[in-house]
Amino acid sequence: MQRARSPFAIAAIAAVVALIALLAYGLSQNEPDRDIEQALAQGERKDAPDFELDRLSGGGKGSLADYRGKVVVLNFWASWCDPCRDESPLLNRWHRRLSARDRGMVLGIDVLDVSDDARDFVREYDLGYPMLRDGEGDVLSRYGVIAYPETFVIDPQGRIAATRRGPVDDRFMREQVLPLVRARA
Amino acid sequence: VRRALPILLAVLLMGLPAAATAADCPRTTVGDVEDEVMCPVCGTPLELATEAPQAVRERALIERLVADCRSKEQIKDRLATEFGDEVLALPGGDGFDLAAYLIPALAVLVGAAAVGAAAIRWRRTRADSAPERGAPAPASAERLQSDLDRYEL
Numbered sequence: 001m002q003r004a005r006s007p008f009a010i011a012a013i014a015a016v017v018a019l020i021a022l023l024a025y026g027l028s029q030n031e032p033d034r035d036i037e038q039a040l041a042q043g044e045r046k047d048a049p050d051f052e053l054d055r056l057s058g059g060g061k062g063s064l065a066d067y068r069g070k071v072v073v074l075n076f077w078a079s080w081c082d083p084c085r086d087e088s089p090l091l092n093r094w095h096r097r098l099s100a101r102d103r104g105m106v107l108g109i110d111v112l113d114v115s116d117d118a119r120d121f122v123r124e125y126d127l128g129y130p131m132l133r134d135g136e137g138d139v140l141s142r143y144g145v146i147a148y149p150e151t152f153v154i155d156p157q158g159r160i161a162a163t164r165r166g167p168v169d170d171r172f173m174r175e176q177v178l179p180l181v182r183a184r185a
Numbered sequence: 186v187r188r189a190l191p192i193l194l195a196v197l198l199m200g201l202p203a204a205a206t207a208a209d210c211p212r213t214t215v216g217d218v219e220d221e222v223m224c225p226v227c228g229t230p231l232e233l234a235t236e237a238p239q240a241v242r243e244r245a246l247i248e249r250l251v252a253d254c255r256s257k258e259q260i261k262d263r264l265a266t267e268f269g270d271e272v273l274a275l276p277g278g279d280g281f282d283l284a285a286y287l288i289p290a291l292a293v294l295v296g297a298a299a300v301g302a303a304a305i306r307w308r309r310t311r312a313d314s315a316p317e318r319g320a321p322a323p324a325s326a327e328r329l330q331s332d333l334d335r336y337e338l
């Protein structure tokens with residue numbers, strides 16, 4: 001005959017199982033979101049998550065929806081990130097080039113940064129593209145950003161057409177951004 | 186002495202505002218703050234993140250605020266403005282963070298229940314194994330009586 005377990009043993013087992021489930025849930029929450037890349041790999045374009053953030057300069061708020069209808073090169077950066085320094089002059093040149101014909105633009109999002117340091121960075125590189133500030137990293141997680149810098153190319157319909165984990169270069173901009181701009185023209 | 190007196194007074198008067206400022210300045214240090222805040226990118230307390238570039242910038246900001254005579258609470262408020270409440274090394278009160286408060290409380294309850302259950306079980310076992318009280322066995326009674334007879338009380 002099988003011996004019945006005591007209520008205490010059952011409670012202890014339930015507590016251990018609950019703890020393991022909680023740990024698994026916590027780990028799953030910390031997993032980076034790879035949906036965007038998976039969609040691109042299948043030739044699909046996901047809708048870019050919209051957001052509203054404070055402007056880095058301090059003058060009100062800005063959102064992705066403000067730029068609907070244009071090709072947007074969405075760049076996540078921080079002043080403490082060395083590769084961001086390397087790519088900023090290139091992004092600035094491309095912003096001038098795209099915005100001159102009103103076909104596209106670069107939109108910078110400063111993330112997890114000291115705002116004074118970020119403003120110094122913008123002044124130092126004389127960056128002319130709009131800058132928003134995601135101090136708490138909320139937008140960062142919605143785009144699955146795990147390293148800095150990261151760039152998302154958003155088509156005029158507000159869908160993500162390409163990504164670059166790491167600094168962009170001229171070749172990426174020519175291959176991923178120019179076709180969208182030309183298609184829009 | 187008469188010549189030195191005005192100079193001495195002037196020196197004292199010049200020193201007074203500085204002394205007052207020093208008294209008003211809250212005495213906090215980078216070390217005192219960095220064990221209570223997080224490095225948001227590293228996901229660790231700032232004091233453990235020594236090399237990370239973001240931690241270096243965050244520490245530099247704290248140094249500037251300490252030099253600017255800000256109190257620990259003011260510095261933490263400024264960091265929360267910059268990086269959100271998650272920069273404070275305290276879990277939030279909702280979602281998964283709530284587990285940080287619930288699990289220790291639950292562990293205390295389970296521990297107390299375990300101690301209680303163990304105590305009840307121990308008392309029962311002890312009661313079961315204790316010898317029955319009452320008259321001793323005849324052999325023992327006989328031996329006890331003979332022992333008592335040997336002693337003159």
